[in-house]
Amino acid sequence: MxxxxxxxxxxxxxxxxxxxxxxxxxxxxxxxxxxxxxxxxxxxxxxxxxxxxxxxxxxxxxxxxxxxxxxxxxxxxxxxxxxxxxxxxxxxxxxxxxxxxxxxxxxxxxxxxxxxxxxxxxxxxxxxxxxxxxxxxxxxxxxxxxxxxxxxxxxxxxxxxxxxxxxxxxxxxxxxxxxxxxxxxxxxxxxxxxxxxxxxxxxxxxxxxxxxxxxxxxxxxxxxxxxxxxxxxxxxxxxxxxxxxxxxxxxxxxxxxxxxxxHEQATHRELTIRILNDTNQAAQELQARPGVQQLIVDGQLIRFEFEGEVEDQAAIVAWLVSRGFDVAEVSSHKKSLEDVFLHVTEGLVQ
Amino acid sequence: MTIPATQAEDVGAVPQQSHWLDRIDRACERIGDSLNPILVKETRQALKSRQFVTTFSVLLFAALGWTVVGSLSLMPQIYTSPSAPRLLIGYYIVLAIPMLLVVPLAAYRSLEGEIDDGTLELLSISTLSPWQIVLGKLASAMLQMVLYYVALFPCVAYAYTLRGVDLPTTLLIMALLIAAAVMLTILSLFFAPLARSRTGRISTLLAVMLVLLLSEWGLAFLVVNLILFGNPLSTGMMFYIVTSALVFALSIGHLLLTATAAQLTPESENRSTHLRVSMLLFSTVVVGLGALAIQMFDRAAVDILLIYGIVAGVFWLICGSMIAAEREVVTPRVRRELPSSLFARCLLTWLTPGPVTGLVFAVVNVVALAMAGRIAFRYLFDQAATPAIPNPVNPLVMAFAGYAVVFLVSVRLVIGGIRINNNPRVEVGLAALIAVAVVSALVPYSLGLHFNDYREYSYSGWQISNWAWTLLEIFRGRNLEREVLVVAFTGLFAFLGCVLATPHVVLPRRTATPLRVKRERAETGT
Structure with missing residues (x-):
C-alpha cells in the first residue's frame, strides 16, 4: 500500500x-x-x-x-x-x-x-x-x-x-x-x-x-x-x-x-580564536584541519563551526600554539535552542 | 484547578434572610442556566446589534406611519364602511419584510459568521452538541420574530376593529406568516454550513436570497388574495390543508434541522441515524396524510394522493441518492453504539450509517410507499363513488419504484467507483443520480432519433431505460405490462445483487466499549 x-x-x-x-x-x-x-x-x-x-x-x-x-x-x-x-x-x-x-x-x-x-x-x-x-x-x-x-x-x-x-x-x-x-x-x-x-x-x-x-x-x-x-x-x-x-x-x-x-548537539560548536600574528595564514592552516567548517576571518578573529569534543578543541589550540601563532583568546559558544533549531532543520517548507 | 474557597464563597453567596427581589433574581438565574447558551449569547448580541435596533425602529416607524397615512387616506369612509383590508395589507408588508427576509438572513449570517470567524470550531470542542447550536440559532431568530410580532400586534388589532376582514382570516394570515418565517429561517440555517469555499458561499447566499424573495412574493400574493377575496375553500378542505401543511412543515423542518446539525457534527461521529429517523418520519407523515385524505374526500383524494406520490418519490430519490453515497467506513465509535440484541439488529440495522444499509433503507421506503399507494388507489377504485380513478396507477407505481431502485443501485456503484481514490461528499450522490437519470433517458432517445433520421418516432421497447418517456406512456394509459415487469425485476435483481455482494457491510457488528470509556461514563454519569 x-x-x-x-x-x-x-x-x-x-x-x-x-x-x-x-x-x-x-x-x-x-x-x-x-x-x-x-x-x-x-x-x-x-x-x-x-x-x-x-x-x-x-x-x-x-x-x-x-x-x-x-x-x-x-x-x-x-x-x-x-x-x-x-x-x-x-x-x-x-x-x-x-x-x-x-x-x-x-x-x-x-x-x-x-x-x-x-x-x-x-x-x-x-x-x-x-x-x-x-x-x-x-x-x-x-x-x-x-x-x-x-x-x-x-x-x-x-x-x-x-x-x-x-x-x-x-x-x-x-x-x-x-x-x-x-x-x-x-x-x-x-x-x-x-x-x-x-x-x-x-x-x-x-x-x-x-x-x-x-x-x-x-x-x-x-x-x-x-x-x-x-x-x-x-x-x-x-x-x-x-x-x-x-x-x-x-x-x-x-x-x-x-x-x-x-547536549546531543554539543559536539557541534562555534569557536572564536584571536590570533595576534599572521591571522590569514592561521586561517588557511585551520581550514585544512578535520572538523573545521564555515571559517570566517574578521580582523584578528577567526570564527568557525567545529565538530568535536572539548579535548579536540584543546588540541586545536595546542596545535596553533605549536605552529607559532600567538593565540590571545579562545571562546566557545554553546548552542542556544535557536542554534539547535537552525542546525536540526533545513529551512524546508512544503 | 480548584477554585479558592474564598473566591467561590463570595460569589452568589446566599444571605440568611434574602429579600424577595434576590429570590426572584436567583430564580431568573436558574431559568437562564437552563436556557440554551447560544440563545443567551445571540439575544445579548442581537439586542446590542445595529441590525436589530435599525430593523425594530424602522418597523415601529413604518407601522406608525402607515397607521396615520392609511387611516387619513380612508377618511371619512373609515367611520362608515369596512376599512380593514387596506390597512391590513400595509401592516402585512411592514411585518413580512423583517420576518421573512431580515430574520432568516440574519440567522444565515449568524451561522455562517461562526464558521468564518472560527468560533464554530471553539463551540464544537465545547460540550454543546450540534443540535443545541442549531436550535439556539433558531430560538434566537424566533425570539426576534416574537418581538417584531408583538410590536405590530396592536396595529393588527386596530385594523381588525375597522371591519372588513374576519377573525379566522386574520389569524390564518398571522399563522401563515409565522410558519413561513420559521420554515425560511430553518432553510437559511440549513444553507449556511453547506459551502466551505468563498465561491460556494456567495452562490449559497444568492440561492438563499432568491428563495427568500420568492417566498416573500408568493406569500404576499396569497395573503393579499385572502384579505381581498376571503377564503374560498370549504371548512373541511381548509382544515385538511392547514393540518397537512403544518405536519409537513414540522416533518421537513425537523429533517432540515437534523441535516444542519449533521453538517456541524465531526466526521467520526454518527451523522446518519438521526437523519434516517427523520426521513422515516416523513414517510409516516405522507402515509398518514394520505389516509386522512381518503377518509375525508372522494375524488379530490386521488389528486392529493398523486401529489403525495410525486413528492414522496422525488424526496426518496434525493435522500436515497445521498444515503447511498455515504462513507463505507463504520467508525469504532459508531460500532460501539450499534444495536446488539437480535430483535434490535433485525429492526434497527437499517438505521446504521453506511451506503449499503442506506440503500436498503431507501429501497424499503420506496417499495413500502409504492405498496401503500397501490393499496390506497385500490381502495379508492373499489369505492362506487370514484369511478374516474385512472387505470394506469398500478403500473405507474410499479414502474416508478423499479426505476427508483435501479437508479439508487447505480448511484451506489458510481460512488463506490469514485471512492476508490477520493473522498466525495454525500451531495455527489445527488449529482450522480441526476447524471444517471439524464444519461438513461437521453441516450436511448438520441439513438432512436438518429436511427429515425431525426424525425418524430413512437415509443418502443428499446426506450425502456428512458424513464421519462416510459412513465409518460403509462400515464397516458398505454399498456406496457412487459416493460413494467422488466423494470420491476431489474430493480429487484440489481438491489439483491448489490446487497448480497457486501453482506459484511450490511450487517456490521457491535464492538466493545473500552474500559477507560466505561469508567469515565460511570464517574460522570453520562
Whole structure:
C-alpha cells in the first residue's frame, strides 16, 4: 500500500498502526527513530500521527508524549505541521492514520471525553461582535455546562488570572491584541481543563505581554496542567518548556528537554580564536584541519563551526600554539535552542 | 484547578434572610442556566446589534406611519364602511419584510459568521452538541420574530376593529406568516454550513436570497388574495390543508434541522441515524396524510394522493441518492453504539450509517410507499363513488419504484467507483443520480432519433431505460405490462445483487466499549 493511498478511514477504523504502512522506507526509518511512549503519567500521547492533504504530508509519523504538569514546546518553521497536529489533538481534525490520546482517550474515537479535558487556544482569536469580555467568557462557561455559582466563580477566577478583570465590561472589539490573547487564554481556561493547547499564543505581542504570558503558562504548569505550546520565539520557549519537539515538513526531528537536545548537539560548536600574528595564514592552516567548517576571518578573529569534543578543541589550540601563532583568546559558544533549531532543520517548507 | 474557597464563597453567596427581589433574581438565574447558551449569547448580541435596533425602529416607524397615512387616506369612509383590508395589507408588508427576509438572513449570517470567524470550531470542542447550536440559532431568530410580532400586534388589532376582514382570516394570515418565517429561517440555517469555499458561499447566499424573495412574493400574493377575496375553500378542505401543511412543515423542518446539525457534527461521529429517523418520519407523515385524505374526500383524494406520490418519490430519490453515497467506513465509535440484541439488529440495522444499509433503507421506503399507494388507489377504485380513478396507477407505481431502485443501485456503484481514490461528499450522490437519470433517458432517445433520421418516432421497447418517456406512456394509459415487469425485476435483481455482494457491510457488528470509556461514563454519569 503506498503512503498516498492512506485515507482518514485508516484512522477511523481504529487508529492502530498495522504492518502494511511499514513497507515504505521512510516510514520504517521514522518508526525506528520515533519512540512511542506509553506511560501512566503521560497526559498527551501522539501515536504515529499522520495527516495528508492530497500529496502533501502535513504530519508524517509524529510520535511523542508529554508528562502531566509539563510544558511541551512545539517548534518548527511555518508550514511544518504544528498547527495541523495541534488541531488533531484538539479534535478539530482527524488524522489520516495513527491516533492521539489525551488522558488515555482517543481523539478519534472518544472526542467528547477529550474535549472536556482540553483547553484550546488557536492562532485566530475567534471572538464575537457586540459582546463584552464578561459576556464572552460567560457564554463559553455556559457552553461547557457550568451553571450558577460555579460559573460565576470560574468567571471571576479567569478574569483575575488573566488580568482582564478591569475590562470585563469593555466590548471585545476595542481590545488590543495582547488583551484579546489574554481573553482567549481565559476562554480556554474557563472549564478548568487539565490539558492546554496553545497555538502561537505569543505571536504579535509586545515584550511585557510576552513576559506576562510566560508567567501565566508557568503558573498553569505549576498547578498541574499539561501545556502544549507552539511558538516562533525560541528563547522564550527554552525558558518555559520542560521538553521541546522540533518538527519540519511534518516530521519530528528531535524531542526531549532543552538540555538534552543541546547536549546531543554539543559536539557541534562555534569557536572564536584571536590570533595576534599572521591571522590569514592561521586561517588557511585551520581550514585544512578535520572538523573545521564555515571559517570566517574578521580582523584578528577567526570564527568557525567545529565538530568535536572539548579535548579536540584543546588540541586545536595546542596545535596553533605549536605552529607559532600567538593565540590571545579562545571562546566557545554553546548552542542556544535557536542554534539547535537552525542546525536540526533545513529551512524546508512544503 | 480548584477554585479558592474564598473566591467561590463570595460569589452568589446566599444571605440568611434574602429579600424577595434576590429570590426572584436567583430564580431568573436558574431559568437562564437552563436556557440554551447560544440563545443567551445571540439575544445579548442581537439586542446590542445595529441590525436589530435599525430593523425594530424602522418597523415601529413604518407601522406608525402607515397607521396615520392609511387611516387619513380612508377618511371619512373609515367611520362608515369596512376599512380593514387596506390597512391590513400595509401592516402585512411592514411585518413580512423583517420576518421573512431580515430574520432568516440574519440567522444565515449568524451561522455562517461562526464558521468564518472560527468560533464554530471553539463551540464544537465545547460540550454543546450540534443540535443545541442549531436550535439556539433558531430560538434566537424566533425570539426576534416574537418581538417584531408583538410590536405590530396592536396595529393588527386596530385594523381588525375597522371591519372588513374576519377573525379566522386574520389569524390564518398571522399563522401563515409565522410558519413561513420559521420554515425560511430553518432553510437559511440549513444553507449556511453547506459551502466551505468563498465561491460556494456567495452562490449559497444568492440561492438563499432568491428563495427568500420568492417566498416573500408568493406569500404576499396569497395573503393579499385572502384579505381581498376571503377564503374560498370549504371548512373541511381548509382544515385538511392547514393540518397537512403544518405536519409537513414540522416533518421537513425537523429533517432540515437534523441535516444542519449533521453538517456541524465531526466526521467520526454518527451523522446518519438521526437523519434516517427523520426521513422515516416523513414517510409516516405522507402515509398518514394520505389516509386522512381518503377518509375525508372522494375524488379530490386521488389528486392529493398523486401529489403525495410525486413528492414522496422525488424526496426518496434525493435522500436515497445521498444515503447511498455515504462513507463505507463504520467508525469504532459508531460500532460501539450499534444495536446488539437480535430483535434490535433485525429492526434497527437499517438505521446504521453506511451506503449499503442506506440503500436498503431507501429501497424499503420506496417499495413500502409504492405498496401503500397501490393499496390506497385500490381502495379508492373499489369505492362506487370514484369511478374516474385512472387505470394506469398500478403500473405507474410499479414502474416508478423499479426505476427508483435501479437508479439508487447505480448511484451506489458510481460512488463506490469514485471512492476508490477520493473522498466525495454525500451531495455527489445527488449529482450522480441526476447524471444517471439524464444519461438513461437521453441516450436511448438520441439513438432512436438518429436511427429515425431525426424525425418524430413512437415509443418502443428499446426506450425502456428512458424513464421519462416510459412513465409518460403509462400515464397516458398505454399498456406496457412487459416493460413494467422488466423494470420491476431489474430493480429487484440489481438491489439483491448489490446487497448480497457486501453482506459484511450490511450487517456490521457491535464492538466493545473500552474500559477507560466505561469508567469515565460511570464517574460522570453520562
Amino acid at each position: 503506498s503512503q498516498e493511498k492512506f485515507s482518514k478511514s485508516d484512522a477511523l477504523m481504529g487508529g492502530e498502526p498495522s504492518a502494511e504502512p511499514l513497507q515504505d522506507d521512510s516510514l520504517l526509518r521514522s518508526a525506528v527513530t520515533n519512540r512511542v511512549h506509553v506511560a501512566e503519567d503521560d497526559c498527551i500521547e501522539m501515536r504515529r500521527l499522520h495527516r495528508f492533504f492530497g500529496e502533501t504530508r502535513a504530519v508524517d509519523d509524529v510520535s511523542f508524549s508529554v508528562k502531566r504538569g509539563h510544558v511541551f514546546g512545539y517548534i518548527g518553521p511555518n508550514g511544518a505541521g504544528k498547527t495541523t497536529s495541534m488541531r488533531i489533538l484538539a479534535t478539530l481534525d482527524l488524522p489520516s492514520y495513527g491516533d492521539a490520546l489525551v488522558d488515555g482517550f482517543s481523539v478519534v474515537n472518544d472526542p467528547e471525553y477529550v474535549r472536556r479535558r482540553l483547553g484550546f487556544m488557536p492562532d485566530a482569536f475567534g471572538t464575537y461582535r457586540d459582546v463584552n469580555c464578561q459576556e464572552y467568557l460567560d457564554f463559553f462557561a455556559r457552553a461547557y455546562g457550568l451553571v450558577g455559582r460555579e460559573r460565576n466563580a470560574r468567571l471571576k477566577w479567569v478574569l483575575h488570572f488573566t488580568g482582564t478583570k478591569g475590562m470585563a465590561e469593555k466590548p471585545i472589539r476595542g481590545l488590543s491584541k495582547g488583551m484579546k490573547q489574554r481573553l482567549c487564554l481565559g476562554r480556554a481556561l474557563i472549564h478548568d481543563p487539565t490539558v492546554m493547547i496553545l497555538d502561537e499564543p505569543a505571536a504579535g505581542l509586545d515584550p511585557r505581554a510576552r513576559i506576562d504570558l510566560r508567567r501565566m503558562i508557568r503558573e498553569l504548569a505549576d498547578r498541574g496542567k499539561t501545556v502544549l505550546i507552539s511558538s516562533h520565539i525560541l528563547t522564550e520557549l527554552a525558558e518555559m518548556c520542560d521538553t521541546v519537539g522540533i518538527i519540519e515538513q511534518g516530521r519530528l526531528l528531535a524531542t526531549g528537554s532543552v538540555e538534552e537536545i543541546q
